[in-house]
Amino acid sequence: MFSPNELSSYLIIGAILFSLGLFTVLTRRNAISVLMGVELILNSANINYVAFSHYSSGGLEGQIYAIFVIMLAAAEAAVGLAIVLAIFQIFHTIDVEAAETLKE
Amino acid sequence: MNVSTAVFYLIAIITVGSAVMVAFSRNIIYSAFSLLGTFGGVAGLYVFLGADFVAAVQLLIYVGGILILILFAVMLTHRITEVEVTNRAAGRIPALIVIGVLIYLLLQTVQETPWVKAKEITYAATTGRIGDLFLENYLLPFELASLVLLVAMIGAVVLSRKEIKE
Numbered sequence: 001m002f003s004p005n006e007l008s009s010y011l012i013i014g015a016i017l018f019s020l021g022l023f024t025v026l027t028r029r030n031a032i033s034v035l036m037g038v039e040l041i042l043n044s045a046n047i048n049y050v051a052f053s054h055y056s057s058g059g060l061e062g063q064i065y066a067i068f069v070i071m072l073a074a075a076e077a078a079v080g081l082a083i084v085l086a087i088f089q090i091f092h093t094i095d096v097e098a099a100e101t102l103k104e
Numbered sequence: 105m106n107v108s109t110a111v112f113y114l115i116a117i118i119t120v121g122s123a124v125m126v127a128f129s130r131n132i133i134y135s136a137f138s139l140l141g142t143f144g145g146v147a148g149l150y151v152f153l154g155a156d157f158v159a160a161v162q163l164l165i166y167v168g169g170i171l172i173l174i175l176f177a178v179m180l181t182h183r184i185t186e187v188e189v190t191n192r193a194a195g196r197i198p199a200l201i202v203i204g205v206l207i208y209l210l211l212q213t214v215q216e217t218p219w220v221k222a223k224e225i226t227y228a229a230t231t232g233r234i235g236d237l238f239l240e241n242y243l244l245p246f247e248l249a250s251l252v253l254l255v256a257m258i259g260a261v262v263l264s265r266k267e268i269k270e
Binding site: 003004007008009010011012013015016017018019020021022023024026027030032033035036037039040043046047050051053054055056057058060061063064066067068070071072073074075076077078079081082083084085086088094 | 108112116119120123124126127132135136139142143146150152153154155161166169170173174176177180181196199200202203206210214215219220221223224225226230233234237238242245253255256257259260261263264
Protein backbone atom coordinates (compact mmCIF):
# COMPACT_ATOMS: atom_id res chain seq x y z
CA MET A 1 0.00 0.00 0.00
CA PHE A 2 2.72 2.47 0.98
CA SER A 3 5.15 2.28 -1.92
CA PRO A 4 6.87 4.82 -4.21
CA ASN A 5 4.64 3.84 -7.13
CA GLU A 6 1.32 4.54 -5.44
CA LEU A 7 -0.51 7.86 -5.62
CA SER A 8 -2.00 7.29 -2.17
CA SER A 9 1.36 7.21 -0.37
CA TYR A 10 2.14 10.76 -1.55
CA LEU A 11 -1.35 11.90 -0.56
CA ILE A 12 -0.84 10.40 2.91
CA ILE A 13 2.45 12.29 3.36
CA GLY A 14 0.71 15.46 2.16
CA ALA A 15 -2.15 14.94 4.63
CA ILE A 16 0.26 14.42 7.54
CA LEU A 17 2.28 17.53 6.61
CA PHE A 18 -0.91 19.58 6.32
CA SER A 19 -2.11 18.46 9.75
CA LEU A 20 1.24 19.23 11.36
CA GLY A 21 1.30 22.66 9.70
CA LEU A 22 -2.21 23.38 10.92
CA PHE A 23 -1.20 22.26 14.43
CA THR A 24 1.77 24.66 14.33
CA VAL A 25 -0.41 27.56 13.19
CA LEU A 26 -3.05 26.83 15.83
CA THR A 27 -0.81 26.40 18.85
CA ARG A 28 2.24 28.64 18.45
CA ARG A 29 2.22 32.09 19.94
CA ASN A 30 5.37 33.13 18.10
CA ALA A 31 4.83 34.88 14.76
CA ILE A 32 7.84 33.24 13.09
CA SER A 33 6.65 29.77 14.15
CA VAL A 34 3.23 30.54 12.68
CA LEU A 35 4.95 31.41 9.39
CA MET A 36 6.80 28.07 9.54
CA GLY A 37 3.45 26.30 9.88
CA VAL A 38 2.15 28.14 6.82
CA GLU A 39 5.20 26.96 4.87
CA LEU A 40 4.44 23.35 5.88
CA ILE A 41 0.85 23.73 4.65
CA LEU A 42 2.01 25.18 1.31
CA ASN A 43 4.48 22.30 0.91
CA SER A 44 1.75 19.72 1.50
CA ALA A 45 -0.43 21.37 -1.14
CA ASN A 46 2.51 21.30 -3.54
CA ILE A 47 3.06 17.56 -2.97
CA ASN A 48 -0.56 16.95 -3.90
CA TYR A 49 -0.31 19.11 -7.04
CA VAL A 50 2.78 17.30 -8.31
CA ALA A 51 1.49 13.84 -7.33
CA PHE A 52 -1.82 14.34 -9.14
CA SER A 53 -0.04 15.77 -12.17
CA HIS A 54 2.19 12.69 -12.29
CA TYR A 55 -0.33 9.92 -11.59
CA SER A 56 -3.73 11.32 -12.62
CA SER A 57 -3.41 13.85 -15.44
CA GLY A 58 -0.05 12.88 -16.90
CA GLY A 59 0.55 16.50 -17.92
CA LEU A 60 2.66 19.31 -16.51
CA GLU A 61 -0.07 21.66 -15.29
CA GLY A 62 0.26 20.53 -11.69
CA GLN A 63 3.99 21.23 -11.72
CA ILE A 64 3.35 24.73 -13.12
CA TYR A 65 0.90 25.41 -10.29
CA ALA A 66 3.45 24.10 -7.80
CA ILE A 67 6.03 26.58 -9.15
CA PHE A 68 3.53 29.44 -8.78
CA VAL A 69 2.81 28.36 -5.21
CA ILE A 70 6.54 28.31 -4.43
CA MET A 71 6.86 31.80 -5.91
CA LEU A 72 3.97 33.12 -3.81
CA ALA A 73 5.44 31.43 -0.72
CA ALA A 74 8.69 33.33 -1.29
CA ALA A 75 6.82 36.64 -1.58
CA GLU A 76 4.76 35.79 1.49
CA ALA A 77 7.85 34.93 3.53
CA ALA A 78 9.60 38.17 2.55
CA VAL A 79 6.64 40.42 3.41
CA GLY A 80 5.61 38.39 6.46
CA LEU A 81 9.07 38.44 8.01
CA ALA A 82 9.38 42.18 7.28
CA ILE A 83 6.13 42.70 9.20
CA VAL A 84 7.46 40.53 12.04
CA LEU A 85 10.64 42.62 12.23
CA ALA A 86 8.59 45.84 12.23
CA ILE A 87 6.41 44.46 15.06
CA PHE A 88 9.56 43.52 16.99
CA GLN A 89 10.93 47.06 16.68
CA ILE A 90 7.72 48.51 18.14
CA PHE A 91 6.70 45.96 20.80
CA HIS A 92 10.12 44.31 21.50
CA THR A 93 8.46 40.89 21.30
CA ILE A 94 6.96 38.84 18.48
CA ASP A 95 4.29 37.17 20.54
CA VAL A 96 1.18 37.43 18.37
CA GLU A 97 -0.88 38.33 21.43
CA ALA A 98 1.26 41.42 22.01
CA ALA A 99 0.42 42.73 18.56
CA GLU A 100 -3.34 42.70 18.96
CA THR A 101 -3.54 46.43 19.55
CA LEU A 102 -3.58 48.58 16.44
CA LYS A 103 -1.12 51.16 17.79
CA GLU A 104 1.60 51.45 20.37
CA MET B 105 12.40 -4.43 -0.81
CA ASN B 106 14.59 -2.87 -3.49
CA VAL B 107 16.81 0.19 -3.20
CA SER B 108 14.35 2.79 -4.49
CA THR B 109 11.65 1.66 -2.07
CA ALA B 110 14.11 1.89 0.81
CA VAL B 111 15.16 5.39 -0.27
CA PHE B 112 11.51 6.39 -0.54
CA TYR B 113 10.82 5.20 3.00
CA LEU B 114 13.90 7.05 4.26
CA ILE B 115 12.80 10.30 2.56
CA ALA B 116 9.24 9.92 3.87
CA ILE B 117 10.49 9.37 7.42
CA ILE B 118 12.85 12.38 7.21
CA THR B 119 10.08 14.60 5.83
CA VAL B 120 7.43 13.66 8.38
CA GLY B 121 9.87 13.43 11.30
CA SER B 122 11.25 16.91 10.62
CA ALA B 123 7.71 18.27 10.34
CA VAL B 124 6.91 16.74 13.73
CA MET B 125 9.97 18.50 15.13
CA VAL B 126 8.79 21.81 13.63
CA ALA B 127 5.38 21.39 15.24
CA PHE B 128 6.42 20.13 18.68
CA SER B 129 9.95 21.38 19.43
CA ARG B 130 10.25 23.72 22.39
CA ASN B 131 13.23 25.56 20.94
CA ILE B 132 12.62 27.78 17.93
CA ILE B 133 16.15 27.23 16.59
CA TYR B 134 15.47 23.47 16.42
CA SER B 135 12.16 24.19 14.70
CA ALA B 136 13.87 26.39 12.11
CA PHE B 137 16.61 23.86 11.37
CA SER B 138 14.09 21.00 11.19
CA LEU B 139 12.43 22.85 8.32
CA LEU B 140 15.60 22.02 6.36
CA GLY B 141 14.77 18.29 6.61
CA THR B 142 11.17 18.85 5.56
CA PHE B 143 12.04 21.01 2.55
CA GLY B 144 14.82 18.66 1.43
CA GLY B 145 12.59 15.62 1.89
CA VAL B 146 9.82 17.21 -0.16
CA ALA B 147 12.38 17.88 -2.91
CA GLY B 148 13.25 14.16 -2.79
CA LEU B 149 9.56 13.28 -3.17
CA TYR B 150 9.41 15.53 -6.25
CA VAL B 151 12.29 13.54 -7.73
CA PHE B 152 10.31 10.32 -7.14
CA LEU B 153 7.36 11.97 -8.92
CA GLY B 154 9.44 12.73 -12.00
CA ALA B 155 9.41 16.50 -11.40
CA ASP B 156 13.10 17.36 -11.71
CA PHE B 157 12.65 21.09 -12.33
CA VAL B 158 10.25 21.54 -9.40
CA ALA B 159 12.70 19.67 -7.16
CA ALA B 160 15.50 22.04 -8.16
CA VAL B 161 13.24 25.07 -7.63
CA GLN B 162 12.23 23.71 -4.23
CA LEU B 163 15.87 23.41 -3.17
CA LEU B 164 16.85 26.83 -4.56
CA ILE B 165 13.93 28.86 -3.22
CA TYR B 166 12.85 27.05 -0.06
CA VAL B 167 16.19 25.90 1.29
CA GLY B 168 18.29 28.67 -0.23
CA GLY B 169 15.85 31.53 0.26
CA ILE B 170 12.93 31.12 2.61
CA LEU B 171 14.78 29.05 5.20
CA ILE B 172 17.64 31.57 5.32
CA LEU B 173 15.11 34.40 5.71
CA ILE B 174 13.42 32.55 8.59
CA LEU B 175 16.76 31.90 10.29
CA PHE B 176 17.70 35.58 9.93
CA ALA B 177 14.37 36.59 11.44
CA VAL B 178 14.86 34.16 14.34
CA MET B 179 18.35 35.49 15.04
CA LEU B 180 17.27 39.13 14.75
CA THR B 181 14.24 38.90 16.99
CA HIS B 182 15.47 36.74 19.86
CA ARG B 183 17.98 37.08 22.55
CA ILE B 184 19.44 33.62 22.19
CA THR B 185 19.27 32.84 25.92
CA GLU B 186 15.51 33.33 26.00
CA VAL B 187 14.86 31.12 23.02
CA GLU B 188 13.13 28.35 24.95
CA VAL B 189 10.78 30.71 26.70
CA THR B 190 9.77 32.60 23.61
CA ASN B 191 8.55 29.64 21.57
CA ARG B 192 5.42 29.35 23.63
CA ALA B 193 2.61 27.03 22.61
CA ALA B 194 -0.91 27.22 23.95
CA GLY B 195 -4.07 25.17 23.56
CA ARG B 196 -2.33 21.96 22.56
CA ILE B 197 -5.07 19.55 23.61
CA PRO B 198 -7.90 21.12 21.54
CA ALA B 199 -5.53 21.49 18.60
CA LEU B 200 -4.51 17.82 18.89
CA ILE B 201 -8.18 16.80 18.84
CA VAL B 202 -8.81 18.98 15.77
CA ILE B 203 -5.89 17.61 13.78
CA GLY B 204 -6.65 14.06 14.93
CA VAL B 205 -10.14 14.25 13.45
CA LEU B 206 -8.78 16.04 10.36
CA ILE B 207 -6.06 13.47 9.68
CA TYR B 208 -8.53 10.60 10.16
CA LEU B 209 -10.91 12.14 7.61
CA LEU B 210 -8.10 12.89 5.14
CA LEU B 211 -6.64 9.36 5.32
CA GLN B 212 -10.12 7.86 4.98
CA THR B 213 -10.70 10.02 1.88
CA VAL B 214 -7.35 9.01 0.40
CA GLN B 215 -8.12 5.32 0.88
CA GLU B 216 -11.69 5.28 -0.35
CA THR B 217 -11.71 7.66 -3.31
CA PRO B 218 -11.22 5.94 -6.68
CA TRP B 219 -8.54 8.29 -8.04
CA VAL B 220 -8.27 8.74 -11.80
CA LYS B 221 -5.25 6.95 -13.21
CA ALA B 222 -3.24 8.36 -16.09
CA LYS B 223 -2.99 6.12 -19.16
CA GLU B 224 0.77 6.00 -19.05
CA ILE B 225 3.20 7.33 -16.48
CA THR B 226 6.18 9.01 -18.11
CA TYR B 227 9.55 9.89 -16.68
CA ALA B 228 11.11 12.54 -18.94
CA ALA B 229 13.05 15.78 -18.47
CA THR B 230 10.46 18.48 -17.83
CA THR B 231 12.42 21.74 -17.92
CA GLY B 232 12.03 22.47 -21.63
CA ARG B 233 8.31 21.74 -21.70
CA ILE B 234 7.71 23.81 -18.56
CA GLY B 235 9.51 26.72 -20.23
CA ASP B 236 7.35 26.34 -23.33
CA LEU B 237 4.17 26.27 -21.23
CA PHE B 238 5.23 29.39 -19.31
CA LEU B 239 5.71 31.35 -22.53
CA GLU B 240 2.59 30.04 -24.28
CA ASN B 241 -0.41 28.94 -22.19
CA TYR B 242 0.66 30.53 -18.90
CA LEU B 243 2.15 33.80 -20.18
CA LEU B 244 -0.27 36.10 -18.30
CA PRO B 245 0.17 34.38 -14.88
CA PHE B 246 3.92 34.38 -15.51
CA GLU B 247 3.98 38.15 -16.05
CA LEU B 248 1.66 38.69 -13.07
CA ALA B 249 4.08 36.63 -10.98
CA SER B 250 6.91 39.02 -11.79
CA LEU B 251 4.68 41.95 -10.79
CA VAL B 252 3.81 40.23 -7.49
CA LEU B 253 7.50 39.68 -6.76
CA LEU B 254 8.28 43.35 -7.48
CA VAL B 255 5.46 44.49 -5.18
CA ALA B 256 6.61 42.08 -2.45
CA MET B 257 10.19 43.35 -2.74
CA ILE B 258 9.15 47.02 -2.45
CA GLY B 259 6.75 46.14 0.38
CA ALA B 260 9.44 44.33 2.36
CA VAL B 261 11.86 47.24 1.96
CA VAL B 262 9.25 49.81 3.01
CA LEU B 263 8.13 47.77 6.02
CA SER B 264 11.53 46.95 7.44
CA ARG B 265 13.43 50.23 6.95
CA LYS B 266 13.98 52.54 9.86
CA GLU B 267 11.73 55.56 9.97
CA ILE B 268 13.78 58.76 10.02
CA LYS B 269 12.12 61.29 12.30
CA GLU B 270 12.79 64.92 11.36
